[in-house]
Amino acid sequence: MPAQSVWMIRLSLVYLAITISMGGLLLIHKAISIHPAVWGLLPVHFELAIWGWMVQFVMGTAYWMFPRFLKGEPRGNSNIATLMATLFNGGLFLLLISIFDVYSSFLAPAGRGLLLISVTLFAALIWNRVVSYRKRT
Amino acid sequence: MPPITRWFIKAGILWFITGMILAFLAELPLLSAGSLLLPVYWHMLVVGWITQIIMGVSIWMFPRKKRDRLKKQSVRTVVSFVFLNSGLVLRFLCEPFIPMFRGESMITLIVIASSLLQVLGILFYIAEIWPRLQPKSSRKKTSGGH
Numbered sequence: 001m002p003a004q005s006v007w008m009i010r011l012s013l014v015y016l017a018i019t020i021s022m023g024g025l026l027l028i029h030k031a032i033s034i035h036p037a038v039w040g041l042l043p044v045h046f047e048l049a050i051w052g053w054m055v056q057f058v059m060g061t062a063y064w065m066f067p068r069f070l071k072g073e074p075r076g077n078s079n080i081a082t083l084m085a086t087l088f089n090g091g092l093f094l095l096l097i098s099i100f101d102v103y104s105s106f107l108a109p110a111g112r113g114l115l116l117i118s119v120t121l122f123a124a125l126i127w128n129r130v131v132s133y134r135k136r137t
Numbered sequence: 138m139p140p141i142t143r144w145f146i147k148a149g150i151l152w153f154i155t156g157m158i159l160a161f162l163a164e165l166p167l168l169s170a171g172s173l174l175l176p177v178y179w180h181m182l183v184v185g186w187i188t189q190i191i192m193g194v195s196i197w198m199f200p201r202k203k204r205d206r207l208k209k210q211s212v213r214t215v216v217s218f219v220f221l222n223s224g225l226v227l228r229f230l231c232e233p234f235i236p237m238f239r240g241e242s243m244i245t246l247i248v249i250a251s252s253l254l255q256v257l258g259i260l261f262y263i264a265e266i267w268p269r270l271q272p273k274s275s276r277k278k279t280s281g282g283h
Contacts, residue, residue, distance in 0.1 A: 001200070003272045010270055013263045016188075020259045023180075024252030027228065030235045031248040049183060057191060065198075 001064050004081040008060030011089060015052025019045055043099050051092050051115065059088070059122050066129040076125045084125065088118035138197055141214045145193025148222055152185025173233040184255070185225055192217070192262050199269045213265040221258030227251035 022045040029038040063081060068074035075081065091114025098107035156178050163174045196214050228251040231244055238244040 001271065001273060006270045006272050010267070013267060016259060017263060020256050024256045027232070027252050028248055030232070031239060031245045054183075054187060054191070057195075061195070 002075060002078070002081070004078070004085045005060040005064035008056050008063070008085050008088070012053050012057040012060065015048045015056070019048035019053060022048070040100075044096060047092070047095055047099070051095070056088060056092075059084075059119075062126060063122070066126060067131055067133060068129070075129070080121055081125060084118050084121040087114045087121070091115035091118060141211075141218060142193040142197040144218055145189050145196070148218070149186045149189035149193065152181045152189065152225070156181030156186065173236070177229050177232050180225070180228065184221075189221070192221075195266055196262075199266060200271075201269060211265055213261045217258045217261035217265065219258075220254045220261065224251045224254030224256075224258055227254065 022041045025034070025038060026041060026045060028034065063075060063084075069076065091111045093111070094107050094114065095111030098104060098111055101107060159174055159178045159181065163178065227247050231247045231251065235244060235248065
């Protein structure tokens with residue numbers, strides 16, 4: 001398994017643990033009021049579940065498992081893959097901060113922008129690997 | 138495909154169908170409980186369906202350590218399946234009724250039990266998968282030592 005996949009999947013598992021704990025807290029808060037600020041965790045819970053856990057896990061696994069190139073670097077340029085993983089998690093971090101920092105109008109678009117660049121890099125890395133080794137008859 | 142993967146995938150499919158039935162029912166004008174059913178429906182799809190499919194397939198496909206290959210089924214994965222699904226069942230049975238019975242000890246206990254079971258189910262899954270995530274270089278070193 002390439003290092004980029006290892007790190008993306010490990011981080012997705014960390015985000016899964018955080019988001020499921022937040023979900024548990026939010027559920028308990030529905031039955032017994034813990035603190036009014038607990039509802040503020042709801043958007044963080046969504047973002048971590050969708051982007052931190054599911055999307056990141058799928059991207060990390062796809063980068064590892066899709067058919068490899070027979071010549072050259074087996075999964076394409078590994079520096080681009082490292083950049084993809086870094087930008088994805090940097091973007092997610094900015095997005096999470098933006099939820100709490102209500103005065104900043106810069107962090108959310110910056111975070112979404114980094115996620116967009118990362119997903120575009122992912123598409124570029126994966127595109128030519130969506131193939132079959134079998135020749136068409 | 139190991140048995141535990143089949144359980145995860147089949148349970149995921151059942152939650153998927155149940156979630157879609159709920160989404161259909163919530164649209165009927167006769168049932169005015171759409172907003173109460175919304176979190177149930179979302180969690181059936183995101184946790185019950187998508188997350189469980191990911192869990193089941195990764196338990197099957199992710200490489201095991203050499204010494205674990207002989208084990209047919211890890212106890213952690215079975216505990217994860219039982220905890221997560223029993224937590225989800227409790228959640229879906231009680232969540233729509235929380236506004237009606239808020240503050241009653243029975244519903245509070247069920248909600249806390251459901252939350253803990255779901256969190257523990259996920260933690261057992263992470264404990265199973267984490268050691269299997271190794272770069273190729275360190276995997277070679279590990280298996281070369283045995």
